[in-house]
Structure formats: structure tokens, C-alpha cells
Amino acid sequence: MNIYIALTIAAISSFLIAFLLGFVLIPWLRKLKFGQTILDIGPAWHKSKQGTPVMGGIMFIVSTILSVVVVLLTDYFMGGNLFGSEHIVPDQLKVKLVAGVILALGFGIIGFADDYIKVVKKRNLGLTEIQKTIGQIVVIVGYLAVLYLNGLTFMKIPFVGIVDLKWFFWIFGVCVIYGAVNAVNFTDGVDGLCASVTSVTAIAFCIAALMTKFMGISVLAAALAGGCLGYLIWNYYPSKVMMGDTGSMFLGGMVVALAYAIDCPLILVFFGIIYVIEALSDVLQIGYFKATHGKRIFKMAPIHHHFEMCGWKERKIVTVFSIVNMIGCAIGLVLYYYGIIKK
Secondary structure, three states, X not given: OOHHHHHHHHHHHHHHHHHHHHHHHHHHHHHOOOEOOOOOOOOHHHHHHOOOEOOOOHHHHHHHHHHHHHHHHHHHHOOOOOOOOOOOOHHHHHHHHHHHHHHHHHHHHHHHHHHHHHHHHOOOOOOOHHHHHHHHHHHHHHHXXXXXXXXXXXXXXXOOEEEEOOOHXXXXXXXXXXXXXXXXXXXXXXXXHHHHHHHHHHHHHHHXXXXXXXXXXXXXXXXXXXXXXXXXXXXXXXXXOOOHHHHHHHHHHHHHHXXXXXXXXXXXXXXXXXXXXXXXXXXXXXXXXHHOOOOOOOOOOOHHHHHHHOOOOHHHHHHHHHHHHHHHHHHHHHHHHHHHHOO
């Protein structure tokens, strides 16, 4: 199958599946009374979101996986080889693709448990931080073990080349994956923000995968982008459904999996620049608050709430943050092309 046809099928089918699922999932979540609980410490106007159906991330989780399966099965029966690559062993690419999806689903399950406890207990706290962290570490170590057993302990650094991390592979992996997944989770704070930013990131990964002829990975990235955009129709302000931790943690797992799949996890600094900014704003706020015994850098963290408190409308935040992420992705693609492919 022509790769561009495959990408088109993946993106469009994922978009349509996610969009159409909204007609079924949202009324079902309302019937179950699976609504969002809003913290009192948040912006006062967020109280209007109280009761909005949560766990909407199921829409793009299902659409992403189904569309990839459809494309890959179609390609297989047509005698194609979207898993193939002239740069790495095909079996290793399959490992990265399958292990990456399982990684994302693992995080999604943790997020689902967190959301479920919240809606059942009617509170904003689901799993405790310790419970959530233990679950995440188990998923991360399992994923890294699969890569390690298949000899995938190396990564590509722009203008440096291929570096085998050896024993540092474990420390680096746990820190990067844990940090990235939770950074994506921080980004889910206003209507449409996380899905918009992640759709941009997914498109960047799709382009990067095409550059290196990692066709199966480009299809996965296209499916993720389509799913996010299909979900966004329901999540854009004013939101009719929220992705919850079910969705945000799945998205975190997916962007990490895509970064590892193209052998360049460091590229997340650029492809996910908004995630980095959101996480840093929260870390800086907490650190400064503790160091100064009560003073704050931002009116509220993560930083999207700061701009809300400054009077920015949610649509403006989504637009500006998405543009910033586009710029970061453009810089990342230039570095990836000239620092890795053309080096």
C-alpha cells in the first residue's frame, strides 16, 4: 500500500471513529453520572464544568488502535510491509510499535482507575500519588525491559550520532518517561488544550517517521493525530466531555512511545515544548513557594491557569499554546533532519 494512502486512511478513519463515538459515549457517561469534580482552589469559572462527562479519552484510545489495525491488516493482505525499514531490523520496529501501544494502554488503565475512583467517590482525588507512581513505574520498567531484551538500549542524538546508553538506559528511561507522561497530564487543564497540542506533536512524529522510513510508526502517529482531532470536536470550548486521566495518561504514553520508536526520545523537548513548559511552571511554582514560605511566581500553576487568571479566554490559550508547540515541532524537525538523517 502506498504510504500516503495508508496515512490518509489512518488519520481519517481515526478522526471519524473518535467523532462518531462521541454520540454514543457521552450520553452513556451522562447516564452513569460519570461527571468531573472541580477543585475549589481552581479558577472560579471552572465550576460551570462541574458534572461534565469524564473519561472521554476512550474515544481517541479506541480510534487510534482500531484505525492502525485496519490499515496494517489491509496492507498485510495487499502484500505490503509498512513495518519495514531500511535503517533497522523490521522485527525491532514491530517490537517498538507493539510495546509502545501497550505502554500507552498501561498508562491509560492507570488513568482509568484514577478517574473511576473520582467519579464513584465524587471527589477530585482518585488514586493517591504513591499508588499512581507505583503503577506508572511498573509500566515503565516493563516497557524498558522489552526494549532492553531486544537490544534497543541506544538512542540517536542530533549532531552526535548513535549512543548506547548501557546501564544508564534504565535511569534515563524511568526519568524521561515518568516526567513526560505527567507533563502531558498537566497540560489537560482547559477545554481543547491537551488534544490540540498533542495533535500537533503527533503530526510532527508522523513527519519524522516518514523521514526515516519508519512507515508503521508514521501510521500510528497519523492515527493518533486523527483521533485527537475527532475528539476535539467534542472537547473544544465549551467542552461536552473531558478526556480525564484515562485520556491524558494514554496520550503521554503515546508521545513517549513515538519518541522511542524513532530512536530519539530527546526530541520530546521540542516536539512537546508545551508539555515541558507546563511541567517546569509547576515545579518552579512549588519550589519557589517552599523556598520563600508562601510567595508565588505565577498566579496559578500549571502556567495555562496563570494565563486564565490574567484574563485570557480558554480559546486564546489553546490557540497560542498550539502555535508555540508548532514552532517547537518545526525546530525539532529541522534538528532531526540535519542532525540525524543528513549527518
